[in-house]
Each structure stands twice: as C-alpha cells, then as structure tokens.
Amino acid sequence: MIKPIKKTGIFLIIIIALPILFFSFREVFTLNQDEKVISEIYKNQLESILFSVNQYSEDIARSWSTKIQVAVDGTGIDNARLENELKIILDGNPALQFIFISDERKGETFCGKEGSSRELNKNIGGLLKSNQQTVIRLKRYKSSNFIKIEPIKNESEGKVQILIFLLSDDRVCGIGVDKEVFISQNLSSKIQSAARNEFSLIVADSTTGRSVYEVDFSSRQKVRQTKNLWLIPDYTLGIALKGKTVEDLAKERTYNNLMLVVSLSFLMLIVAWFGFKNIRREVELAQLKSDFVSNVSHELRTPLALINMFAETLAMGRVKSEEKKNEYYGIIHGETERLSKIVNKILSFSKLEAEKWKFNFAKTDLNSLAEKIYNSYKIHIQQNGFEFIFKPFDGPLEADIDTGAVSESVINLIDNAVKYSVEKKRVVLVTGRTDGKVFIEIEDSGAGIPENEQKKIFEKFYRSGNGNVHNTKGTGLGLALVKHIVDGHKGEINLNSNLGEGSTFRLIFPVNQIK
Known part of the structure; x- marks a missing residue:
C-alpha cells in the first residue's frame, strides 16, 4: 500500500508541480510579451497625441503664412507698406521673432523684432542655398497645388526655429519662431488637453535633454515613448503612464497569477482528484482568457484612441473605485454615441447624394x-x-x-x-x-x-x-x-x-x- 501511496504522492506532486512549473515558465516568457503589447498600445497613444499636437502646430503656422501672403498680395511693390504689415504680424504673435522674404527678381526683405538676428539679414541667400533641397521640395509640392511649411537648419539661431514656405514660384518666405515661447504659449493648451489626466507628457530639447514643457511629469517617471515634433525637430514629445509603471503592472499580473496557481495546488493536496479537475479547468480558463486578451490586444488597435485608452485602463484593473469606473464607462459610451452619430450622418448624406432619400411630405x-x-x-x-x-x-x-x-x-x-x-x-x-x-x-x-x-x-x-x-x-x-x-x-x-x-x-x- 505504501508503494501505491508513494506512487499516488509522486503522481500528485508531478500533477501539482507541472502546472506550477508551466505557469512559472509561461509567466516569465510572456512578461516581455506583455510589456511589448502594452508598449505598442502606448506607442499608438503617443502617435495619436503627437499627430493631434503636430496638426495643431501646423494649423498655427499655416495661419501665419496666410497672413503674410495677404500682406504681400495687398502691398504690391511698396516695400515700406509691406514691412509695416509684417511688423503688425510680428507684434501680434509673441513666438514670431522675424520674417524674411527672398525674391529672385527683387532681392530680399527682412523684418524682425528688437534683438532678433541681424546677421541672418545679411546671409538670407546663403541660408537658402544651404537648404536648397528643401526649397526644391517645396516647389515640387507647390506644383501639385499644395503649400507646405518646412523647418530648416541654421546653427546660428539656437533658440529660434526657422520655417520656410513658398509665396510664389520665385519668392521664398521664412519665419523665425522662438521654440520655447511657441511651446509654452501656442501649444500648451493642446498638449494639456491631449494628456486628459491619464498621461504625463514632456517636451524636451533632444540636443541637451533639457525639459521645455511638462504636464504632470515628475523626475521619477520613466518616459515610455518619444517622438520628434514636425515643425521643431530638435524638440521631442514624450509620454509616461500616470501611477504605476508598465513594468509594475506586468510584474503584479505575474505575481497574482503565480499565487493563484499555488492556491490551486494547495487545494489539490487536500482533495487530489477534485483538485486536479479544478486546476485543469482553471488552466483552460486562464488559457482562454490569455488568448482572448492577446487577440483583442492585437486586433483592436484602431484610430479610436480615446475608447482604446479608457477601455485598456479598465481592462488592466488599474481603476479601483466604482465612481471612477462609472466615469470611464460614461466617456466610452459618449464616444461610441458620437461615432454612431457620425456614421448615421454619413449614411443620411450618402442617401441624399445618391438621391435615394424620398421625402414624405x-x-x-x-x-x-x-x-x-x-x-x-x-x-x-x-x-x-x-x-x-x-x-x-x-x-x-x-x-x-x-x-x-x-x-x-x-x-x-x-x-x-x-x-x-x-x-x-x-x-x-x-x-x-x-x-x-x-x-x-x-x-x-x-x-x-x-x-x-x-x-x-x-x-x-x-x-x-x-x-x-x-x-x-x-x-x-x-x-x-x-x-x-x-x-x-x-x-x-x-x-x-x-x-x-x-x-x-x-x-x-x-x-x-x-x-
């Protein structure tokens, strides 16, 4: 009888040990996979936020270019009036430091605020020549009826980013933008709204590592992803998760799963057969859950950034209070309703366009x-x-x-x-x-x-x-x-x-x- 007991004991130990070893190895193996999945999710969030911020900054720059175009078209050949109009534009926008116009036939016009670079005024032609490929690219855009604004390099203007665009085929306009003023005064509200109390954001100078602007960011936080700003390539936008780090969440998940396996193994010692059946059922359920989460994580990476962000936050169990959960559910519901309205609006418009909407008077x-x-x-x-x-x-x-x-x-x-x-x-x-x-x-x-x-x-x-x-x-x-x-x-x-x-x-x- 001892031998059968030993055999049974060994059998039970093997049965208990295998799930423990299996889950231990699996959790160690999947830890990096989980981090990659979560990192990919936050990479998508950063790209969505960055696109929104970059689009907003480009809209601001485009509004400046439009004002300059109007000023140039309205003043004709009167350089005095043109400089006066450019000065009005400069005075109305703190981030703008200077404006120059290079005309292949009429020469160059420079208008700058007090303290702006005068050396640049003497070397506008040299600056454009050193960035000739960018100018050629802008002309190619313009030939396709697309007005593009591009940043160019200029070592002498460290604090100022120069942006150029075409006023016509033979006229190039450049604007000098104070980087820090542009971030703090023009983009700050957009960056704050993009954070939505869920992320910490930081704008930093990539050449020095110095922080330029922060939203709820502390030195203890780890930046998960960084991307360069379109119009200010020397500056990067970084994103970090508030509260627990991604590594903490992954380790906590691993620890909880291992504790669950140990508990189930302890129950198997008390009632061998029923314990074994319970473990097998839990293993199957855990695998199904893991497969489901993995599939959803890979398949549902859509442009619906808000829904994805709040749903992932809830699914990962980071929200403890019912009040906060209800708030997040409300946001998801509201965004879903908004998307439904958009779809219905598009369908209604499509019916009208196709003359399939019959009015019933x-x-x-x-x-x-x-x-x-x-x-x-x-x-x-x-x-x-x-x-x-x-x-x-x-x-x-x-x-x-x-x-x-x-x-x-x-x-x-x-x-x-x-x-x-x-x-x-x-x-x-x-x-x-x-x-x-x-x-x-x-x-x-x-x-x-x-x-x-x-x-x-x-x-x-x-x-x-x-x-x-x-x-x-x-x-x-x-x-x-x-x-x-x-x-x-x-x-x-x-x-x-x-x-x-x-x-x-x-x-x-x-x-x-x-x-």
Missing part, C-alpha cells in the same frame, strides 16, 4: 415639431450648462414638410450650437412666419463664422478655419446635410453670424408642397 404644425424637439433635448442641453429657450409663433404654423428630415436638420443645428459655444452657453429655438412662408430658427452665442466663410460652410466636408471651430470634432457633413434637406423642400437658409458673437440659422419652408 405631410401637413405638419411647425410649432408642435419644434416643441417636441425642445422637450426631447432640453434636459440634456441644460445639464451641459446651457440656457435653452423656446419661442413659438403665436398662432397656427402649418406647412407641407417631411417631419423626420426637418427634425434631423434642426437637431444638427442645435448640436452645432452646443459644440461651438464655449463661453456664452445660450441656445434659442424660434418659430415664425415671414412673407407667406414659415420658418424655424436656431440662435446661439458661440464662436460665430467669418463672413468670408459663410457661403462655404454648406459645402460637404468643409470646416471653418477659425481656430476654435477647427479644433472641435466634426465631420464637415452636418450643414451640407441641412442644405440638402432644405433644398429638397424648395426652401432657403438664412445665416446671420458675427465672429465671436454667435450665429443664427433660419430654415424657411414654403407652406404648400403637396399638389
């Missing part, structure tokens, strides 16, 4: 329709801190309209009013009658639309170049969809907007559509 009271929309969205809009007012027409307001299509147009305009109102949160919904027709009007006190863009905003995919508007999420299809619907009703859209004061959209419909 019916006699409808515009007051009742507007009141229904108001009641449906009132609580949601007021919860976002907005004053939402409804001013119905005093009397019947019937017209032949497609209720669903008109509702979608009004909801689109209300959604825009909410998105583009930051400081003055007030939206007014009005119905009325004018010149034998009926109208529904949405008024806000938001960013407003520049006069020169008010006709363009109804074009599909067009987005305003106004900074606050351009940086707000959107597809560029909403107003085009509204115009299609109004045109389908043989109506018209009146827009009254002043920059910084808000906008009023009035949708006017004829009373009779049914013949």
Whole structure:
C-alpha cells in the first residue's frame, strides 16, 4: 500500500508541480510579451497625441503664412507698406521673432523684432542655398497645388526655429519662431488637453535633454515613448503612464497569477482528484482568457484612441473605485454615441447624394415639431450648462414638410450650437412666419463664422478655419446635410453670424408642397 501511496504522492506532486512549473515558465516568457503589447498600445497613444499636437502646430503656422501672403498680395511693390504689415504680424504673435522674404527678381526683405538676428539679414541667400533641397521640395509640392511649411537648419539661431514656405514660384518666405515661447504659449493648451489626466507628457530639447514643457511629469517617471515634433525637430514629445509603471503592472499580473496557481495546488493536496479537475479547468480558463486578451490586444488597435485608452485602463484593473469606473464607462459610451452619430450622418448624406432619400411630405404644425424637439433635448442641453429657450409663433404654423428630415436638420443645428459655444452657453429655438412662408430658427452665442466663410460652410466636408471651430470634432457633413434637406423642400437658409458673437440659422419652408 505504501508503494501505491508513494506512487499516488509522486503522481500528485508531478500533477501539482507541472502546472506550477508551466505557469512559472509561461509567466516569465510572456512578461516581455506583455510589456511589448502594452508598449505598442502606448506607442499608438503617443502617435495619436503627437499627430493631434503636430496638426495643431501646423494649423498655427499655416495661419501665419496666410497672413503674410495677404500682406504681400495687398502691398504690391511698396516695400515700406509691406514691412509695416509684417511688423503688425510680428507684434501680434509673441513666438514670431522675424520674417524674411527672398525674391529672385527683387532681392530680399527682412523684418524682425528688437534683438532678433541681424546677421541672418545679411546671409538670407546663403541660408537658402544651404537648404536648397528643401526649397526644391517645396516647389515640387507647390506644383501639385499644395503649400507646405518646412523647418530648416541654421546653427546660428539656437533658440529660434526657422520655417520656410513658398509665396510664389520665385519668392521664398521664412519665419523665425522662438521654440520655447511657441511651446509654452501656442501649444500648451493642446498638449494639456491631449494628456486628459491619464498621461504625463514632456517636451524636451533632444540636443541637451533639457525639459521645455511638462504636464504632470515628475523626475521619477520613466518616459515610455518619444517622438520628434514636425515643425521643431530638435524638440521631442514624450509620454509616461500616470501611477504605476508598465513594468509594475506586468510584474503584479505575474505575481497574482503565480499565487493563484499555488492556491490551486494547495487545494489539490487536500482533495487530489477534485483538485486536479479544478486546476485543469482553471488552466483552460486562464488559457482562454490569455488568448482572448492577446487577440483583442492585437486586433483592436484602431484610430479610436480615446475608447482604446479608457477601455485598456479598465481592462488592466488599474481603476479601483466604482465612481471612477462609472466615469470611464460614461466617456466610452459618449464616444461610441458620437461615432454612431457620425456614421448615421454619413449614411443620411450618402442617401441624399445618391438621391435615394424620398421625402414624405405631410401637413405638419411647425410649432408642435419644434416643441417636441425642445422637450426631447432640453434636459440634456441644460445639464451641459446651457440656457435653452423656446419661442413659438403665436398662432397656427402649418406647412407641407417631411417631419423626420426637418427634425434631423434642426437637431444638427442645435448640436452645432452646443459644440461651438464655449463661453456664452445660450441656445434659442424660434418659430415664425415671414412673407407667406414659415420658418424655424436656431440662435446661439458661440464662436460665430467669418463672413468670408459663410457661403462655404454648406459645402460637404468643409470646416471653418477659425481656430476654435477647427479644433472641435466634426465631420464637415452636418450643414451640407441641412442644405440638402432644405433644398429638397424648395426652401432657403438664412445665416446671420458675427465672429465671436454667435450665429443664427433660419430654415424657411414654403407652406404648400403637396399638389
């Protein structure tokens, strides 16, 4: 009997030892794999954040180039007026130190702030010659109708980054940008919003290693990924995880899994057969979970950076409080709803473009329709801190309209009013009658639309170049969809907007559509 007991004991020891050894080796082996997966995830996050910051910085530089182009076109051959216009541009932008224009026929123009490099003024031609390949590349871009802004090297201007672009085929413009001022004053808000209280970000000088700008970064943190900024190649943007490091999370996961195996092995000593079955089941479940996590980690690396970031944070168990979990779930739900709205908007626009949307006209009271929309969205809009007012027409307001299509147009305009109102949160919904027709009007006190863009905003995919508007999420299809619907009703859209004061959209419909 001793031999069978020994055999059983040896058998049980082998059965217990094998899972322990298997999981031990597996965890050691997969530790590096886990780190690689997590590192890849944060690499994707950095690339998403960096693209956003770089795109924003390029938009700023492009707005400067546009102002310079306007100044050059508006002053003609009057160099005194041109220098005055360039000085106004310099005075209005702290990061700009100087502007030069090199014309192959007329020579060179230099305008700089007090203390800016005068040696550069004497050697603009030499500077462009040493960066001739960049100039050639810019001309190639311009021949394809694409205006590109490129950084160039200049050893004498350590604190200033020179950016060049083409005003015409024979005119090159350069602007000197104070690197640190540009980061701290122009890009700081974008970098802070990109961090979203989940990451620590640091902008550093790659040549010296000196920190230039930080968001919640401490010297104890380890930078996981770094990338160079487009317009300032000497500066890098680095990302670090708040709280525990990636290595801590991987080691904690390994330790927890090993403790689970030890616990299951202890139970196997008490009840051999049932213990063995439990271990086998747990091993199978653990393998399934591991395969699932591995597959999801590799397959679901999409451009949906926000959803990916918060979902990964929850899946990795870094959030302990239920309140924080609910907050993250809310963010994911909100982003999912936003993507759903975008898809629905694109599908609706696609139907209109393909003329597959058939309008179903019916006699409808515009007051009742507007009141229904108001009641449906009132609580949601007021919860976002907005004053939402409804001013119905005093009397019947019937017209032949497609209720669903008109509702979608009004909801689109209300959604825009909410998105583009930051400081003055007030939206007014009005119905009325004018010149034998009926109208529904949405008024806000938001960013407003520049006069020169008010006709363009109804074009599909067009987005305003106004900074606050351009940086707000959107597809560029909403107003085009509204115009299609109004045109389908043989109506018209009146827009009254002043920059910084808000906008009023009035949708006017004829009373009779049914013949």
